[in-house]
Every structure is written in structure tokens, then in C-alpha cells.
Amino acid sequence: MKIKTFEQTDELDRYAADRFAGLLDAKPGAVLGLATGSTPIGIYEKIIAKHARGEISFRRATTFNLDEYVGLPPEHPQSYAYFMRDKLFGSIDLPPGGANIPSGVAADLAAECARYDRLLAERPIDLQLLGLGHNGHIGFNEPDHALQGGTHVVRLRENTREANARFFGSMDEVPKQAITMGIGSILKVRAILLVVKGADKAEIVRQALAGPITTECPASLLQTHADVTVLVDQAAGRLL
Ligand code: GLP
Numbered sequence: 001m002k003i004k005t006f007e008q009t010d011e012l013d014r015y016a017a018d019r020f021a022g023l024l025d026a027k028p029g030a031v032l033g034l035a036t037g038s039t040p041i042g043i044y045e046k047i048i049a050k051h052a053r054g055e056i057s058f059r060r061a062t063t064f065n066l067d068e069y070v071g072l073p074p075e076h077p078q079s080y081a082y083f084m085r086d087k088l089f090g091s092i093d094l095p096p097g098g099a100n101i102p103s104g105v106a107a108d109l110a111a112e113c114a115r116y117d118r119l120l121a122e123r124p125i126d127l128q129l130l131g132l133g134h135n136g137h138i139g140f141n142e143p144d145h146a147l148q149g150g151t152h153v154v155r156l157r158e159n160t161r162e163a164n165a166r167f168f169g170s171m172d173e174v175p176k177q178a179i180t181m182g183i184g185s186i187l188k189v190r191a192i193l194l195v196v197k198g199a200d201k202a203e204i205v206r207q208a209l210a211g212p213i214t215t216e217c218p219a220s221l222l223q224t225h226a227d228v229t230v231l232v233d234q235a236a237g238r239l240l
Pocket residue numbers: 035036037038039040066067130131132133134138139140160164
């Protein structure tokens with residue numbers, strides 16, 4: 001694992017955006033793995049700025065998002081489909097159909113998981129952006145005594161629901177389930193950018209990178225991947 005610590009969030013965001021730009025330059029038809037949450041927003045802003053300057057094009061790219069809340073349609077402001085349109089897709093030239101996000105409102109969720117896994121098998125991800133949950137989750141792979149390899153429906157932990165409640169009107173509105181790419185699919189991608197910001201993530205990022213490899217901290221499994229770059233700001237990296 002390569003760990004890069006940044007004094008300024010702005011520099012971290014620029015570094016990550018440059019990785020995506022470099023990949024698309026070398027391989028315009030690249031397959032990009034994308035994440036939601038507050039962490040990647042600055043990176044998406046930098047990517048949009050690059051696109052506006054004509055430095056980056058997504059015309060031939062394909063994207064896969066990690067996860068989606070069960071029960072939220074794409075037009076719901078807290079759905080990850082809405083987030084991606086709002087924070088990135090609405091401002092770049094990714095063709096309609098180039099973006100893949102699991103549907104949290106599919107009538108048959110098991111079939112939706114199988115459909116997503118088929119798509120992932122057809123188009124291996126070149127570069128996967130990951131954030132880190134406070135409990136060590138990646139995507140929505142929550143700490144557990146066992147983890148699943150493929151796309152699956154997961155019951156969200158209460159601490160995850162509480163962490164994400166800030167985006168909803170009340171705790172009751174936070175979905176109890178999500179559909180997420182599995183750990184096996186994440187570990188199959190060619191390269192990973194794990195991005196962690198803020199003092200409140202310092203302890204979990206230490207556990208993930210320097211602690212034992214355990215399903216109780218799903219991000220610790222990234223220690224087994226051959227090409228992971230971890231980008232931390234000084235606050236998040238202070239215990240490393
Ligand atoms: C969410 C997402 C994750 C994200 C994490 C951290 O629940 N499912 O993909 O990495 O929580 O979010 P944030 O970046 O807002 O701290």
C-alpha cells in the first residue's frame with residue numbers, strides 16, 4: 001500500500017482527479033469505480049473543472065457505483081443515483097448508459113444483484129475510488145463475522161444509519177437496507193484509491209491499514225490488494 005498524506009484537502013482532491021485524468025488519457029474507454037459520501041465531493045469538483053477546461057472526457061468511459069439505498073428511487077434527493085447526477089454526471093460528458101448504479105427499487109433485488117455482477121464481470125474496473133465508513137465499511141460492506149464476495153443486499157448498522165442521518169429529515173427516514181458491490185468485486189479491481197479525510201476517521205484508518213485483516217473492519221481486507229493508494233489529509237493520517 002502506498003500512503004500519501006496531504007496538508008491541504010485541495011491538493012489531495014487534485015491528486016485524485018489527476019489519477020482519473022491520467023487513466024482516461026491513456027485509456028479513454030476506461031472503467032471507473034465511483035463512490036458517494038462527503039469525501040469524494042471535492043474530487044468530483046476538480047474532475048468537473050478539468051472537463052470544463054477540455055482536459056478530460058468521459059465519452060468512451062463506463063462507470064460503476066458501489067452502492068445504493070434500498071427503497072429510494074433515482075429521483076429521491078438522498079439516493080446515490082441523484083447524488084451522482086448532482087455532483088458529477090450532470091456536469092461531464094459521460095453518455096447516458098455509461099453509468100451503472102445498482103437499483104434500490106428493483107422488484108427483485110436478488111436479480112438486480114446478479115445483473116450488477118454480470119455487468120462487473122463484463123467490464124473489469126480499472127480504478128476504484130473508495131471512501132471509508134467510521135466503522136471500517138467500504139461501499140456498504142458492514143463489519144460482520146463474514147463478508148460476501150458479490151453484489152448483495154445488506155442491513156445497515158445503526159452507527160452507519162446515524163452517520164448518514166445528517167442527510168435525511170430524521171432517523172426514521174434513513175433506509176435500513178442497501179445494495180452494495182461485495183468485497184470480492186472490490187478486491188478484483190485493477191487499482192484502488194482509498195480516500196480518507198478528517199480527525200474522526202484517524203482511528204479507523206489506522207485499524208484498516210495497520211491493524212489485523214479482519215471482516216470486523218472490511219477496509220482491512222484492502223491490505224491484501226496489490227495496488228492500493230491511500231490518500232489522507234493530516235487529520236485522518238495522524239495515527240499512521
Ligand atoms: C457511506 C457510503 C460509503 C462512504 C462512507 C463514508 O455510507 N456508502 O461509500 O465511503 O459512507 O461517507 P463520508 O465520506 O460521508 O464520510
